[in-house]
Amino acid sequence: MKNTQNIAIIGAGLAGLTAAAYLRAGYEGEIVIFDKGRRPGGRLAARRHQGVLFNHGAQFATARNPRFLAWLQARVADGRAALWPETSINHDRYVGLPDMNALADAPISAVETGRHVSFAEQQGGQWYLYVNDAKLVAPGHVGPTGSRIGPFDRLILALPAPQAAAFLAGIGHYFAEPASIVTMAPCWTVMLGFPPGTAGPDILLPAHSPLSWVAREACRPGNRDASVGYTVQASPAWSRAHLEDDAQAVQDMLAREFIALSGVAADPDFTATHRWRYAQSEISLGVPCLWDEERNLGVCGDWCMGNRLESAFCSGVGMAEAILAHTSMSVRG
Numbered sequence: 001m002k003n004t005q006n007i008a009i010i011g012a013g014l015a016g017l018t019a020a021a022y023l024r025a026g027y028e029g030e031i032v033i034f035d036k037g038r039r040p041g042g043r044l045a046a047r048r049h050q051g052v053l054f055n056h057g058a059q060f061a062t063a064r065n066p067r068f069l070a071w072l073q074a075r076v077a078d079g080r081a082a083l084w085p086e087t088s089i090n091h092d093r094y095v096g097l098p099d100m101n102a103l104a105d106a107p108i109s110a111v112e113t114g115r116h117v118s119f120a121e122q123q124g125g126q127w128y129l130y131v132n133d134a135k136l137v138a139p140g141h142v143g144p145t146g147s148r149i150g151p152f153d154r155l156i157l158a159l160p161a162p163q164a165a166a167f168l169a170g171i172g173h174y175f176a177e178p179a180s181i182v183t184m185a186p187c188w189t190v191m192l193g194f195p196p197g198t199a200g201p202d203i204l205l206p207a208h209s210p211l212s213w214v215a216r217e218a219c220r221p222g223n224r225d226a227s228v229g230y231t232v233q234a235s236p237a238w239s240r241a242h243l244e245d246d247a248q249a250v251q252d253m254l255a256r257e258f259i260a261l262s263g264v265a266a267d268p269d270f271t272a273t274h275r276w277r278y279a280q281s282e283i284s285l286g287v288p289c290l291w292d293e294e295r296n297l298g299v300c301g302d303w304c305m306g307n308r309l310e311s312a313f314c315s316g317v318g319m320a321e322a323i324l325a326h327t328s329m330s331v332r333g
C-alpha cells in the first residue's frame with residue numbers, strides 16, 4: 001500500500017533533504033520542501049568570489065554510521081564526492097565535487113528556495129504554512145505573515161535547534177522545550193583571495209588562537225582555480241565573544257591573525273565574511289528525531305544526534321523511518 005498523504009518539509013539542509021529522499025521511497029503523495037536560502041544545502045555551503053571557489057560551511061564529512069558511509073561511497077563511485085587524503089588523519093574525510101554543496105544532492109527545482117516559513121497552523125487535522133519572500137522578512141521572524149499555503153497532512157521541521165525551538169514555541173507545540181535545551185556555537189568565517197602562485201600552507205589547525213581551522217581551497221580534490229583562496233574559521237569561543245561585532249572589524253582581525261599564523265606574504269585581493277550564528281550544536285538530544293503522531297509533526301536536524309553532517313543524515317533517515325513506521329512502510333537503501 002502506498003501512502004498518498006502530502007508532506008511539507010521546512011529546511012533543505014542535509015537532514016531535510018535526506019528525510020525527503022527516504023520518504024519518497026514509500027510515498028506517492030507530494031513532498032514539498034521550503035528553504036529560505038538561495039539554494040538547497042543549508043550549512044553545506046559554497047560560493048564563488050571573483051571566480052575563486054570557497055567552501056565556507058562544512059569542510060568535510062566523516063562517517064562511522066555504515067549507512068552514511070555507503071551513501072558517501074556511492075557518491076565517490078559516481079564522481080560526486082572524493083576522499084581528501086591530505087586531511088584524513090584518524091578518519092577518512094570526504095568532500096563533495098566540485099564543492100561541498102554538491103553533497104546536498106538536490107536540484108534547485110526540487111526545493112522552494114528563497115521562501116521563509118514563519119508560522120504553521122493546524123485546521124481539521126491538516127497543516128497550513130505561512131510563507132514569506134525571504135528577502136522581505138527579518139531572519140528570525142516567527143508569526144502568521146505572508147501567503148497561507150496548504151493543506152499538508154504532515155509537517156517536518158528540519159531547522160537548527162534555536163530556529164526550531166522559536167518556531168515550535170510560536171505555534172505552541174511542546175517540542176519547543178527539548179529543542180530549546182540544545183545550544184549551538186557560532187562560527188565567524190572569512191574568505192581570503194590571493195593572486196595566482198601565492199605560497200602558503202594547505203591546512204592549519206591552530207591551538208590557542210582566535211582561529212580554529214584554515215584551509216587552502218586549492219588543496220581540495222577537484223579544485224582547479226588559478227587564484228588562491230583561503231577559508232578561515234574562527235573558534236567557537238572567539239566567534240561567540242565577537243558574535244555581534246561589526247563584520248568589517250571581525251574580517252580585519254581574522255585576516256591579520258591568518259597572515260601572522262600562515263606566513264603568507266601577499267596582501268589579499270579581496271576578502272569576504274560570513275557569520276554562522278548556528279554552526280554546530282554543543283549538546284545533542286541523543287535521539288534521531290522527534291515525532292508527534294497525533295499532530296503529524298516531526299522535527300529533525302543534526303542537533304538531534306550530534307553536530308556533524310553524519311548526524312544530519314542519520315536524523316533525516318530517522319525522521320523518514322518514524323513516519324513510514326507510523327504508516328507501516330519500511331525504508332529502503
Ligand SMILES: Cc1cc2nc3c(=O)[nH]c(=O)nc-3n(C[C@H](O)[C@H](O)[C@H](O)COP(=O)(O)OP(=O)(O)OC[C@H]3O[C@@H](n4cnc5c(N)ncnc54)[C@H](O)[C@@H]3O)c2cc1C
Pocket residue numbers: 010011012013014015016034035036037040041042043044056057058059060061062115116117118158159160163187189233276278279280300301302303307308309310311312
Ligand atoms: C562553519 C561550519 C563548519 C562545519 N564543519 C563541518 C565539518 O567539517 N564536518 C561536518 O560533518 N560538519 C560540519 N559542520 C556541521 C554541518 O554543516 C551540519 O551538521 C549540517 O550541515 C546540518 O544539516 P541540517 O540539515 O541539520 O541543518 P542546516 O544545513 O542548517 O539546514 C537547515 C535549513 O533550514 C533553512 N531554514 C531555517 N529557518 C527557515 C525558515 N524559517 N524557513 C525556511 N527555511 C529555513 C536554512 O536556510 C537551512 O538551509 C559545519 C558547520 C559550519 C557552519
